[in-house]
Amino acid sequence: MARRLSVVDVERCVDCLLCALACARRFGEGGLARSAIAVRSAGGVERGFVVVVCRACSDPPCLAACPVGAVEKARVGVKVLADRCIGCRACVAACPIGAVAWDEERGKPVICVHCGLCATFCPHGVLALEEVGGG
Ligand code: SF4
Ligand code: SF4
Ligand code: SF4
Numbered sequence: 001m002a003r004r005l006s007v008v009d010v011e012r013c014v015d016c017l018l019c020a021l022a023c024a025r026r027f028g029e030g031g032l033a034r035s036a037i038a039v040r041s042a043g044g045v046e047r048g049f050v051v052v053v054c055r056a057c058s059d060p061p062c063l064a065a066c067p068v069g070a071v072e073k074a075r076v077g078v079k080v081l082a083d084r085c086i087g088c089r090a091c092v093a094a095c096p097i098g099a100v101a102w103d104e105e106r107g108k109p110v111i112c113v114h115c116g117l118c119a120t121f122c123p124h125g126v127l128a129l130e131e132v133g134g135g
Pocket of ligand 1: 053054055056057060061062063077078094095096097098099100111
C-alpha cells in the first residue's frame, strides 16, 4: 500500500522546524534551503501555524505546468527530473498550496517525495504517513 505524508494535527505544531531540518538532511545538508516542507504563521500568535507540504494531487498542476516534462507522476505524488528541468519555475507558480520549494543554489524545484522522514522527527505528532488506495 502506498503512503502519503499528511498533516494530521496542525494544532500541535509549535514551529520548531525539526521537520524541515530533517528534510534538508536527506541531502546531507544543514539549514532549510533544500527542505520540501515549510511551516508558516497562520497570521498571528493565537492562530498558530500552517504546515505546507505536497498533498500528492491525483492530477498534479505542477506536472501539467512543466513545459519540458521534468515533473513526472510518482507512486505517490510527483518526482522532478532535475536533468530535464530548465529552471523556469512554472511548477512553483502552478501548485495551488505553494508546496513547490525552490533550491536557489541549484535553480531547481524541491518537492516532497512522501518518504515520511519529517514525521519521525516531529515531536508532537503533527505529521504522519497515511495509506492511500490505488497508489
Ligand atoms: S507539488 Fe503541489 S501541485 Fe504538485 S502534486 Fe504536490 S500539492 Fe499537487
Ligand atoms: S522549474 Fe523545472 S520542473 Fe518546474 S516547471 Fe520549470 S522546467 Fe519544469
Ligand atoms: S516538527 Fe512538528 S511541531 Fe515542529 S515545526 Fe514541524 S510539524 Fe511543527
